[in-house]
Amino acid sequence: MPGKIALWAALVSIAAKEAVYWVTIAVAKRVDSSALRANAWHHRTDALSSVATALGIGCALLFGGKWAILDPIAAVLVSVFILIAAAKLLYESVQDLLEKSLPKEVEQEIREIVEADHDMSELHNLRTRRVGTNYAIEMHLRMRGSTSLYEAHRHSMLLEQRLRERFGQDTLISVHLEPYKVNGVYQAD
Numbered sequence: 001m002p003g004k005i006a007l008w009a010a011l012v013s014i015a016a017k018e019a020v021y022w023v024t025i026a027v028a029k030r031v032d033s034s035a036l037r038a039n040a041w042h043h044r045t046d047a048l049s050s051v052a053t054a055l056g057i058g059c060a061l062l063f064g065g066k067w068a069i070l071d072p073i074a075a076v077l078v079s080v081f082i083l084i085a086a087a088k089l090l091y092e093s094v095q096d097l098l099e100k101s102l103p104k105e106v107e108q109e110i111r112e113i114v115e116a117d118h119d120m121s122e123l124h125n126l127r128t129r130r131v132g133t134n135y136a137i138e139m140h141l142r143m144r145g146s147t148s149l150y151e152a153h154r155h156s157m158l159l160e161q162r163l164r165e166r167f168g169q170d171t172l173i174s175v176h177l178e179p180y181k182v183n184g185v186y187q188a189d
Helices: 004-031 034-063 065-097 104-115 149-167
Strands: 121-131 134-143 172-179
Touching: 004 034, 034 065, 104 121, 104 134, 104 149, 134 149, 149 172
Parallel strands: 134 172
Antiparallel strands: 121 134
8 A cells, every 4th residue: 555655755756747748848948949849748748647546546545455446547548648649749849850841831921031122033842841949941932133243142131031020030941033024034123
């Protein structure tokens, strides 16, 4: 028969591990790190395991040894919850490894930033992905064919600056500039 000290130890473990979970998940969200998110869930699974232990110990103390069966039942339920959380984390990590495009809302925001410069138009071949905790953005833009190299470069640098101000200084940006096309032919003007 477990003692009351075991129940108190399980309850303290639940509180401590859940507190560590909340601190870690807050940092993971702030820096957008899937590794930290996984570590936070590790702390939560420890807390959940302690819940199963506390349930088993508490029932044994309250109702006697015959209720000790609740301990393995609670453990199975906690295991199912842990497997679901692990599957979700695995899915998110695999998506990052496969370089899935950024969410549509982020791509729309990129388009709006580009369209703010009226000398650049016809955004096409937009490719986005994550590289660690940073964004990578590649795009093709069209400008007047008569635009000087100096002006084209200036517009490109200003665009990169606006994108980095919005998405972070470590954002990887590649801008390919082309002259306007009419009926499939590049135009000098």
